[in-house]
Amino acid sequence: MALLFKREAPVLHFGPRLPKDPSTNQRLRWSERRFVLWPALMYRVVAPEVRDRELNVLQKAVLGMCRAGTTNVQRVGERLHIHADLAALIYLELQERGLLGSNGLPTEKGRELFEEETLDARRMVTGHVFQDPWSGDLWPRFVEKLDYVELQQNPNGFPDLVLGSKGKPRRERAFAVLPGDLAIPPAPGATDIVRATRRHRSALRRSDSYESADEDDTFAHGGSVVLERVSLVDDRPTPVFVTSFMYLPEAGDLAGEWHACDPFGLGVSPTLRRALEREMRSSSGLRSVLEGMIGRSLDEQMQDQQRWAGEIRAMAINNVEKALSTSARDLPQYEDLVALEYAHVEAELLGDSCPDHKLRALVGDARRALEATFGALFQRHPPRQVWRRVYTDRRPVEDDVYCQGVYEASAKAVGFHVPLPEALARVKPNHVKAACYPDGNWRLRGAIIAAVLAARDDRAHPLRRAAAQEPKLLELLDGVARAGGAVHAGAERLSLQSVLPVVADVHRAVGLLSGLGQPLDSARI
Amino acid sequence: MTSAPRQVTDINGVRYSLLRQLGRGGQGAVYEVDGGRLAAKIIFDSSATRRERLRNQLTQVKRLSLADLEIARPIEMLREPVLGYVMELLTGMQPLKALGAVPKDESSPAAWYIAGGGLRRRLQLLARSADALAGLHGKGLVYSDPSPHNIFVSESPAATEVRFIDADNIHYASVAGVPAVYTPGYGAPELVRCRSGVNSLTDAHAFSVLAFQTLSLAHPLIGDAVNDGPPEREEEALDGRLPWIDHPTDETNRASYGIPRPNVLSRKLLDLAARAFGAGLRDAAKRPGVSEWAECLHGAADATLSCASCKGTYYFTEKLCPWCDEPRPAFATAAFNLWDPSVGAGGELLQKPVGDRRRAVVAAVLGLTDGETVSVTQRLAHGRDGAAGARPVIELQLSGTRLSLRSVDGGRYRLSSPSGGRGAEVTDRVKEIRLEPGVASWRLHLGSPDTLHRVVNFELRPGGAR
Numbered sequence: 001m002a003l004l005f006k007r008e009a010p011v012l013h014f015g016p017r018l019p020k021d022p023s024t025n026q027r028l029r030w031s032e033r034r035f036v037l038w039p040a041l042m043y044r045v046v047a048p049e050v051r052d053r054e055l056n057v058l059q060k061a062v063l064g065m066c067r068a069g070t071t072n073v074q075r076v077g078e079r080l081h082i083h084a085d086l087a088a089l090i091y092l093e094l095q096e097r098g099l100l101g102s103n104g105l106p107t108e109k110g111r112e113l114f115e116e117e118t119l120d121a122r123r124m125v126t127g128h129v130f131q132d133p134w135s136g137d138l139w140p141r142f143v144e145k146l147d148y149v150e151l152q153q154n155p156n157g158f159p160d161l162v163l164g165s166k167g168k169p170r171r172e173r174a175f176a177v178l179p180g181d182l183a184i185p186p187a188p189g190a191t192d193i194v195r196a197t198r199r200h201r202s203a204l205r206r207s208d209s210y211e212s213a214d215e216d217d218t219f220a221h222g223g224s225v226v227l228e229r230v231s232l233v234d235d236r237p238t239p240v241f242v243t244s245f246m247y248l249p250e251a252g253d254l255a256g257e258w259h260a261c262d263p264f265g266l267g268v269s270p271t272l273r274r275a276l277e278r279e280m281r282s283s284s285g286l287r288s289v290l291e292g293m294i295g296r297s298l299d300e301q302m303q304d305q306q307r308w309a310g311e312i313r314a315m316a317i318n319n320v321e322k323a324l325s326t327s328a329r330d331l332p333q334y335e336d337l338v339a340l341e342y343a344h345v346e347a348e349l350l351g352d353s354c355p356d357h358k359l360r361a362l363v364g365d366a367r368r369a370l371e372a373t374f375g376a377l378f379q380r381h382p383p384r385q386v387w388r389r390v391y392t393d394r395r396p397v398e399d400d401v402y403c404q405g406v407y408e409a410s411a412k413a414v415g416f417h418v419p420l421p422e423a424l425a426r427v428k429p430n431h432v433k434a435a436c437y438p439d440g441n442w443r444l445r446g447a448i449i450a451a452v453l454a455a456r457d458d459r460a461h462p463l464r465r466a467a468a469q470e471p472k473l474l475e476l477l478d479g480v481a482r483a484g485g486a487v488h489a490g491a492e493r494l495s496l497q498s499v500l501p502v503v504a505d506v507h508r509a510v511g512l513l514s515g516l517g518q519p520l521d522s523a524r525i
Numbered sequence: 526m527t528s529a530p531r532q533v534t535d536i537n538g539v540r541y542s543l544l545r546q547l548g549r550g551g552q553g554a555v556y557e558v559d560g561g562r563l564a565a566k567i568i569f570d571s572s573a574t575r576r577e578r579l580r581n582q583l584t585q586v587k588r589l590s591l592a593d594l595e596i597a598r599p600i601e602m603l604r605e606p607v608l609g610y611v612m613e614l615l616t617g618m619q620p621l622k623a624l625g626a627v628p629k630d631e632s633s634p635a636a637w638y639i640a641g642g643g644l645r646r647r648l649q650l651l652a653r654s655a656d657a658l659a660g661l662h663g664k665g666l667v668y669s670d671p672s673p674h675n676i677f678v679s680e681s682p683a684a685t686e687v688r689f690i691d692a693d694n695i696h697y698a699s700v701a702g703v704p705a706v707y708t709p710g711y712g713a714p715e716l717v718r719c720r721s722g723v724n725s726l727t728d729a730h731a732f733s734v735l736a737f738q739t740l741s742l743a744h745p746l747i748g749d750a751v752n753d754g755p756p757e758r759e760e761e762a763l764d765g766r767l768p769w770i771d772h773p774t775d776e777t778n779r780a781s782y783g784i785p786r787p788n789v790l791s792r793k794l795l796d797l798a799a800r801a802f803g804a805g806l807r808d809a810a811k812r813p814g815v816s817e818w819a820e821c822l823h824g825a826a827d828a829t830l831s832c833a834s835c836k837g838t839y840y841f842t843e844k845l846c847p848w849c850d851e852p853r854p855a856f857a858t859a860a861f862n863l864w865d866p867s868v869g870a871g872g873e874l875l876q877k878p879v880g881d882r883r884r885a886v887v888a889a890v891l892g893l894t895d896g897e898t899v900s901v902t903q904r905l906a907h908g909r910d911g912a913a914g915a916r917p918v919i920e921l922q923l924s925g926t927r928l929s930l931r932s933v934d935g936g937r938y939r940l941s942s943p944s945g946g947r948g949a950e951v952t953d954r955v956k957e958i959r960l961e962p963g964v965a966s967w968r969l970h971l972g973s974p975d976t977l978h979r980v981v982n983f984e985l986r987p988g989g990a991r
Binding site: 166 | 616
C-alpha cells in the first residue's frame, strides 16, 4: 500500500508566529526556533465564510428591531426584555457607528452588516479544512486561500523552506514529520465543518490557539446554518504539510521550556506541542531537531539538572556545617536549615539573574527554618500554659497595652533588650495560645513570645543563654519574620542583596538558640 | 472594461480582494491581492476575439512547466467576466531599469553604481536573467519582450533574485507578419523592420542590449550622433543601420557617456558584445545566444574582487580598483578543474594542450577577497545551470593565508593533500587550510572519488601591481 504522505506533498505556509504579550501588546520574540512540516489531510469544502463578528447579540437584536420598524427604545426594551436604558445605550452605540440613521432606521451600512451577521445570510464560500491524519479530527481552522511555500530539498534529506520576500529570500531548514503508513480517516461531515469554521472565528476573535472552544460549540447541531448547503468539493483529501515551528522564548524560563506555534498564525499551540512530543517518542530525527534547538540533548539536560541539584546540596550542607559545626546534623531542624542554604546557594550562583520567585522562596525558607527551630525548642521546653499570662479575668485580652506590658516584662526578665519591636509587642494573645499547643498550627511571632514567656520561669531555657549572649536577639528574629512576609503576593520586589543578610540572621539565631557554632560577623546586629 | 473590480474570483471559486494598483501598462494593470503574497494581473481588452485569444494563451502558459524558471507565472486564471490571472507578488523587488540609468540628481555616478551592488551584483543579476531566458528557450519558448521593465530584481543590494514578469509575453516562436510586442530600444532590428517574428534570437538581441546597458550605463546603439541628431537617427540606429557605439573601425556613432567598457565588461563579455552588435546586428544567426551570455556573465561575476576601500567590485585582472584607484589586495583564486579517476593514478587531473604545453582544464575560476565569504554554488561545483545552479554548496572565507571551508548543503566533501597522501573532510563545521603563494594547496573534491567530478585548487596571489 502506498504511503499517504510523501515528501513531495505540497507545503502550505500560513505564517506561524508567536503570540502577543498582553501587557505590552508587542509580539513575543523567540531566541531559537526550528521549523517543522506537519502533515494534514486537506479537503476543499463549501462552508460559511469565516469572519469576525462586528455586532454582539444585543446590538444585533436592537438593530433587527429597528430594521423591523420598532425604533422607540422603550418598546425595543419591552420586546427584548431588557431595560429601556440599556436599549437606549445600544441604540446610541449603533448610531455612533453609523449603523442607525437619525430616523432610527438602519443605514445602508447597517442593513448590510445586519445581513452579513445573520447566520442565515452568511456567505457560503469555497475554502479548505484540515484533518488530523492520525485521529481523523478536523482542525478548527478554515482557510479560503492557500499559501504555498517553496521547498528546496538538500542532499542530507532536510528540506529548506524558502521564506522572506521574493527579492530577498531566506532559507530555513525544516523537518518534515512523515506519519508513515496510515489509512485515510472518514471524511468530515457538515456539522464538523461548520464547527471548524465557528471555532476558527472564535480563535480569530481571541487570537487564541486552536484548542479553545467556542461558545457555539455548546450547540451540537449546525446552528442556523443550513447544513445542506455545506458540502465537500473533493471526495478524497489532499495530503499536505503545513509549516510551524518549535521555539524557545527570548525571555525564556530557566527550565528551557519550548513551545510550538499554531500553523495558522494564531499564536502558541499547546496541542501541536503535545502532538510533537508524541511524535518524538518514535522519531529520533524530530527529537534531534528539538535537541539541536535547546543546544544539548534532553537527556543530558536532565542529568545536568540532577548534577546541578546534587552539587548545590553539597554546598548547602557545607555552609550549614561551617556556620553551626557538624553537630548541626543532630538538630531536628537540620533539613530545614539545609533547604534554606540550598535556596541561598542557588540564588548566589544565579546572581542578578535570580528570578523574583526564587528570592521569595528563599525568605520563606528562612522563616520556616526559624519556625522549625522554635518547634524543636518547644519539644524540649514546652510552653505549657504560659498563654494564661495574658488571659486573666482582670483584663480583657483585647487590651494591647496590657499584653505588651506582659510581653516586655517577661523579655526584660529573661535578659532581652526592650522595648520589643512593634510587631512582636502587638502579637495577639490567641497567637501565643496557639503556639502553646503541639498541633503546630502557629505563627513565628506567636511562638517567639510564647518562648519568651516560658523562659521567664525556666532557668535552663535556651532563650536565657541566648539573651545573655545577644540581648537584641528578639529584634533579629522579628527581622526574619518580617522578611518572610515577602512570600505573600503583592509584597514589594526583592533583590538578592536584600535577602542575603536574612540568611546570616537565621544562622546566628539558630547558633544562639542551639548553642552551636560561632556568631557570624555578617549578622545584622 | 478599463476599471478593475474590487474583488475577483479564480476558476476554482477562490475570491481575492484587490488592494492598490501596483502598475499599469498598455494591456492591463497589476493589483496587490489582500494577504500580501499574491498579485492579480487584469487585462483590459474590449475585443472579444483578442480576449479569447489571450485567455487561451494564458491558459496555455499556465500549463507550461516553468516551475524551475525565474518567471512570475500565472498561479490561477480568473473567472469571467474578468480576463487575467493571479501570480506571486514580487515583494522586495524592483525593475532592472532602476540599475540601468543614473538618476538625474545623482552627484556621483560611481557611488550610485556601487550602492546598487556594483559590478559583481549586476553581473550576477544579468547572469540569472540570462539563465531564465535560456531555460525558456530550452523549452522551445520565447519571452518576446525582454526589457529592463519586465525583469524584476531584488531591491536589497545584498540579494540577487530575478523574476521575469508578464508571463503573457511568453510565446512559441512566431513568424513575420504577426504583430509582435517589444519595448522600443530592445527590439531586434529584424523585428523592428517586421522581417521576423519573435524567436530566441530576438530575445538574445534584447538581452544583449539590456546587459550592455546595465553594466556600462550606455545603450549600445545610441551614440552621440543619435543623441544629438534628429529623431529619425534613432530609428536608423535601432533598426541596425548605424554602427554600434564601440564599433572597432567605424566611429560615426561613438558614445561619450557611460562607463569605460573594459572596467565593466570582461574580455569574453567584450567579445560577446562585439558579436551581438557587430555582425549580429544585421545577421541574427551570428548573434550570441543567451546561454552564452549566461556562461560569460557568471564567469565574469566569479572573477571579481571587492575593494576594501570603496566597497566596489572589479575584475581581479585589474591592478588598481577602477572606482577608487586603490591597489588590488592579496587575494586567492579557486580554480575548478576536472578530476577523472578512470585515467589512472597521476593523471586524474584532466589537462589539455595549450601551445606546446599542457594545462589543467579549467571549468571556472572564483576570486576570493580577504575577509569576504563566497559561496561555491551548484553551478561551480557540479556545472548545474538555471535556478538550481545558484544553490550554495560550500562557503569559503579567506583570512590572510587561511582559508575556511564549510559545507552548507548538508553534504560532506573530501579534501586531499597535493601529493594525495593525506585526506580530510569538509562538513558543516568550519575546516581551515593554509595557503602559500606558489605552493600547491589542498584539493577540494566535489564529487564521488570513483566518478568524474570537479576538483578545486586554491592559489594565493599577491596584491598590488604585480
